[in-house]
Amino acid sequence: MSETNGSRAYAPFTEVHQAIDWINSLIPFGIRPGLERIELMMERLQHPERRLKFIHVAGTNGKGSTCAILTSALMAAGYDVGTFTSPYIEKFTNRFKYNNEDISDSVLVDLTNQIRPIVEDISQTSLGSPTMFEVSTAIAILFYATVCYPDVVVLETGLGGRLDVTNIVTPIVSVITNIGHDHMDILGDTIEKIAFEKAGIIKPGVPVVTTVEQPEALEIIRTKASECQTTLYALNEKFSFERTHAMENEQVFAFQGPFRDIKKVVITLNGAHQLKNAALALMTLEVLRQYMAFVMEDEQLLQGFKQAAWPGRLEMLREQPRLLVDGAHNPEGAETLAQALKDTYRFDQCHIMMGMLSTKHHRDVLRHILPLADTLIITEPDFRKKMDAEDLAQLAEDVLGSDSKRPHIIIEPDWRKALDQLQTMTAQGDLAVVTGTLYLISDVRSHVLYQTDSQKGW
Structure with missing residues (x-):
């Protein structure tokens, strides 16, 4: 049986490689910052993004590790977690995870068949074809909202923040890891310009947690948080950490936060930067505990930090x-x-x-x-x-x-x-x-x- 798009008819995909090949065929449309196409896709799908709780993570480096730590800790505390990250390391399906398991091939095929006619319709309008990342983001949201129903989705931005496709969501907490020199051809050629783009994920009333340290970048984030009338939890202002022990495959730090201190947090991720990512994740979870009624026992939480792993980084x-x-x-x-x-x-x-x-x-x-x-x-x-x-x-x-x-x-x-x-x-x-x-x-x-x-x- 074929599906019809205008005057064209095409057969639904039956194999996962067909679905992935079609999604990747959209790569030549490039990276086109803006939300018009994803907004239209969400509208056609009856706004699945409104049914989900998101932790939205932006930044130059450390996004993936921070997402991995958040996912591991929340799962250890008994929550079902969706995690959407990019780029993927080994398989296309890596980017759509539910409780750290990839989306199944059959579900990816089904969701791609649902989205394809919408994409084909939009491609005939003045907006042009949705991009590969726009379609991938739509599939992720549809996956979490209609197939597996996680308690929370950890959502990593693709590029920047303000005009990034993932900015279609209103999260329960926004996270900005750091600001550095990357994608300057798209985001701007100064730290201030890049910070402005990353700060674009900040929403009215949604708390913000960040480990950005450059004064000029932090000031832009602070201004945006003030405009949105929300609380900013910045490193060395509202929370801090101190490394107490380090060896290969084990680091220990003490955490000082606005709600409580935790004397010993162990991670097996290597590199001093991972302590900062872990402290960022911990402050984010503290915000969820304090304001969103997330229940996390310390023993489970700390075990989640210790178990967190992120491939391809040290x-x-x-x-x-x-x-x-x-x-x-x-x-x-x-x-x-x-x-x-x-x-x-x-x-x-x-x-x-x-x-x-x-x-x-x-x-x-x-x-x-x-x-x-x-x-x-x-x-x-x-x-x-x-x-x-x-x-x-x-x-x-x-x-x-x-x-x-x-x-x-x-x-x-x-x-x-x-x-x-x-x-x-x-x-x-x-x-x-x-x-x-x-x-x-x-x-x-x-x-x-x-x-x-x-x-x-x-």
């Missing part, structure tokens, strides 16, 4: 030889990786493999990474926007200049061959690191852990 894929992957794709991420390599990991030599997209600003990334590398293998991600390895190598040479401490630089465009070289040269006491774009991390993870190709994508 993740040790292999112990013999040690292979660490980290999606440090912007300057702030690279600084975080560099700090972790200094503070958390011990090694005789550090061999780093890197691949980047051509759309990013890499000079500052390299400034953080190069001083720590004994060997730098430059490769290319298997993705349409990849940066040429030769060009990245030349940029590395420019950054090094006349620096006397120079890593040995190897250029190998084929990431599989580059990975083989990396693992071959990594001796017992050494550390191998794969970093750069998450598209490269996705490929390496799938190859090492499952001996399969990834379906990576934004």
